[in-house]
Amino acid sequence: MTSIPVLTIDGPGGAGKGTISSLIAERLGWHLLDSGALYRLTAQAAVKHGVALDDEAALERLACTLDVAFPVEAGLPRTLLEGEDVTGAIRTEQAGERASRVASLPAVRQGLLQRQRDFCQAPGLVADGRDMGTVVFPDAPVKVFLTASAEERARRRFQQLQDAGVDASLSSLLKEIQARDARDTQRSVAPLKPADDAITLDTTRLSIPEVVDRLIRLLAQKGLASAH
C-alpha cells in the first residue's frame, strides 16, 4: 500500500493505547491517528444534528462529511467539530458508549476508512484503534495488540476520573468496560481482534515506560527506529 512506516496499536478500551501511541509518536516524530476519536466525533455530530444513532444512512453521510480539526493550542491537543471545541465532550463515558454504537455500523466504518488512511504521511504513523492492523493498514510492518484485564482497565479509568475530580463507581466502570468489549468483539464488521501477524502485549503488570520501550525495541528490530 505504501512505504511509509506504520505502527498499528489495537486493543480494547483502557489498555493504554492512547497514552502509549502518543508517547511513541512524539518520540519518533511520527503522525498520530486516534481512530476512536473519529467514531466519537461521528456520534457527537449525530447528537448535534438530531440524527438517531441507528440511522445508518444518515450516519454514513455525517461520517463522510465530518468537519473536524486537531489543532495544538498552547502545547495542548484540541479537537474541533465544525469549529466548536469538543475536546472534553467526546471523552465522557456517554460519548464512548455512543461511539461504540455508531462504530458497529458497516456504512459508518466504510465512510471513515479513507479519512483514516489519509493520516499515513511521512515520516511515519502510529495508528491507534480496534481494526488498524486488520482492516485500515493491513500492510503495516509492525502490529501490536495491547490488552489488560478488564479489572485493571476499570481501575485505570477510575484513577483517571478521580485525578480529574470526577465521581465514579469502580463496579459500574467495570460493567461498562465489559459491555463495550462485548459489543466491539462481537460486531459483524471489523470486530476487535488481533491481526494474524500482530504481537500481543498484556500490559496488566507493565508500566507505561516499559510498554513504550518494548514497542520502540520492536520498531528498532525492523530498522524503523533507533532503540535509544
Ligand code: DC
Ligand atoms: O478508543 P476509543 O475508546 O476512543 O473508541 C471509541 C469507540 O469507537 C470504541 O467503543 C470502539 C470504536 N472504535 C472502533 O470501532 N474502531 C476503531 N478503530 C476505533 C474505535
